[in-house]
Amino acid sequence: MRDVRRDRDFLDDDAILEYLNNFGSALVAAYPGARGETGADFYFFAVRDPMLNAFALPGGFIAVHSALVIAAQNESELASVLSHEIGHVTQRHIARMIGQQKQDALMPLAALILAALASKAGPDAAVGVFMGGQGLAIQRQLNFSRDAEREADRVGFQIMDAAGFDTSGMVAFFQRMQSATKVYSDLTPPWLMSHPLSSERITDIRARIREAPFRQRVDGLEFHLVRARARVLQDESAQGRIDAAAAFEAQLKLQSRQQQAAGHYGLALLALRKAELATAGERLAKARATMKPTTGAVFSTGQSTSDGAAMFASLSLDIKLAPGQPATLGSQTLKEAEQAYQQFPLSRGIARQYAQAMIASGMLEQAVAFLREEVRLYREEPKLYDLLAKTYAAQGKQTLQHIALAESYVLSGAVPAAVDQLGIARKASDASFYDLALIDARERELSERVREEKKEKKEK
Numbered sequence: 001m002r003d004v005r006r007d008r009d010f011l012d013d014d015a016i017l018e019y020l021n022n023f024g025s026a027l028v029a030a031y032p033g034a035r036g037e038t039g040a041d042f043y044f045f046a047v048r049d050p051m052l053n054a055f056a057l058p059g060g061f062i063a064v065h066s067a068l069v070i071a072a073q074n075e076s077e078l079a080s081v082l083s084h085e086i087g088h089v090t091q092r093h094i095a096r097m098i099g100q101q102k103q104d105a106l107m108p109l110a111a112l113i114l115a116a117l118a119s120k121a122g123p124d125a126a127v128g129v130f131m132g133g134q135g136l137a138i139q140r141q142l143n144f145s146r147d148a149e150r151e152a153d154r155v156g157f158q159i160m161d162a163a164g165f166d167t168s169g170m171v172a173f174f175q176r177m178q179s180a181t182k183v184y185s186d187l188t189p190p191w192l193m194s195h196p197l198s199s200e201r202i203t204d205i206r207a208r209i210r211e212a213p214f215r216q217r218v219d220g221l222e223f224h225l226v227r228a229r230a231r232v233l234q235d236e237s238a239q240g241r242i243d244a245a246a247a248f249e250a251q252l253k254l255q256s257r258q259q260q261a262a263g264h265y266g267l268a269l270l271a272l273r274k275a276e277l278a279t280a281g282e283r284l285a286k287a288r289a290t291m292k293p294t295t296g297a298v299f300s301t302g303q304s305t306s307d308g309a310a311m312f313a314s315l316s317l318d319i320k321l322a323p324g325q326p327a328t329l330g331s332q333t334l335k336e337a338e339q340a341y342q343q344f345p346l347s348r349g350i351a352r353q354y355a356q357a358m359i360a361s362g363m364l365e366q367a368v369a370f371l372r373e374e375v376r377l378y379r380e381e382p383k384l385y386d387l388l389a390k391t392y393a394a395q396g397k398q399t400l401q402h403i404a405l406a407e408s409y410v411l412s413g414a415v416p417a418a419v420d421q422l423g424i425a426r427k428a429s430d431a432s433f434y435d436l437a438l439i440d441a442r443e444r445e446l447s448e449r450v451r452e453e454k455k456e457k458k459e460k
């Protein structure tokens with residue numbers, strides 16, 4: 001997973017990751033057996049990719065392509081694909097499939113993951129992976145048996161039902177994926193290639209839907225905001241931005257207030273990415289105004305983020321923290337960040353924005369104290385160490401800066417680079433006796449780890 005995180009197409013976006021994990025965890029929590037015999041933990045993430053796909057990796061990692069998030073018209077449709085993938089994890093299909101391989105034919109895990117990520121570069125690459133010489137072998141290994149697919153459909157259906165989603169979204173979405181590709185290209189979406197929509201499969205799902213009660217479900221605004229983010233971040237080329245802007249303008253003309261708000265929000269994010277900060281602020285204000293209840297009530301506070309309040313707050317901070325804003329904005333931004341952090345203490349993105357606001361307004365001591373507490377609580381976040389290193393650099397503390405950078409590299413899976421940073425830290429003029437002892441101990445640990453990894457590779 002550390003390798004996947006380093007991939008340039010891993011969609012490293014706090015709002016999208018937080019949404020997918022809240023959404024996915026709710027699905028898992030609704031269905032008691034979802035964690036399976038092994039009590040698997042789940043982690044959901046998005047991959048920047050114009051092909052409609054989603055896949056499960058061993059260990060409860062579930063990936064969804066940005067295009068699939070955009071293609072889903074409501075949360076039930078998104079839930080239908082994610083629940084199916086959760087079903088594969090729950091039933092241990094991946095583990096069983098790997099277990100069934102003869103040792104000499106066993107594909108390294110990394111190759112499986114890379115194969116799954118390889119369709120990223122557009123249709124040509126997808127053809128290469130799915131039809132090329134070696135690609136065929138990879139594809140065969142990624143395919144589950146028909147029984148496994150039926151089982152994943154069955155479990156997926158139960159998960160959707162238990163979580164209160166409209167299960168009829170399942171067939172509708174699968175069929176829409178299929179028909180969309182008939183119009184736009186000759187390529188079947190990868191998800192449908194590994195999950196062929198046989199008439200048998202449709203009949204099975206339809207039979208289950210008939211037994212389920214009809215449900216109308218109101219989607220959270222956050223879903224639409226996340227789709228807007230995915231649309232902007234999926235393709236940041238000039239043409240990609242033009243297409244995204246056109247899609248958002250079209251959304252503004254729709255009847256639904258959520259759609260309109262998402263259109264403004266998307267245009268705000270586009271403007272921010274183009275460094276048009278004033279426009280970004282105006283668009284965000286319009287998005288918020290669109291959703292403001294006419295009764296004069298204010299947004300509900302607390303942990304309910306489906307009203308989009310956390311994402312609005314976070315985008316507002318991104319705009320205010322962007323390079324090019326006047327320094328005079330500092331104290332106002334800091335106050336806003338502090339409020340957002342108090343209102344949404346579980347948002348990792350907002351926690352880091354709070355730290356950034358402290359750094360920007362020169363509160364370096366406070367930023368260090370805050371970040372040291374954060375790295376103690378959240379041990380797997382390289383970005384926290386990056387911010388810590390930045391703060392130490394601003395304080396002129398070179399040794400501590402490079403120690404923090406070393407920890408960031410460790411968490412990103414770049415252990416040799418971490419050892420290099422420790423070397424720089426040792427030579428810095430402000431290294432204390434205590435720092436040196438710490439550096440030595442850490443360097444011994446990491447060198448040992450590098451040796452072990454080399455040994456493992458040789459044994460393979």
Ligand SMILES: [Zn+2]
Pocket residue numbers: 084088144149152194195
């Ligand atoms: Zn499947």
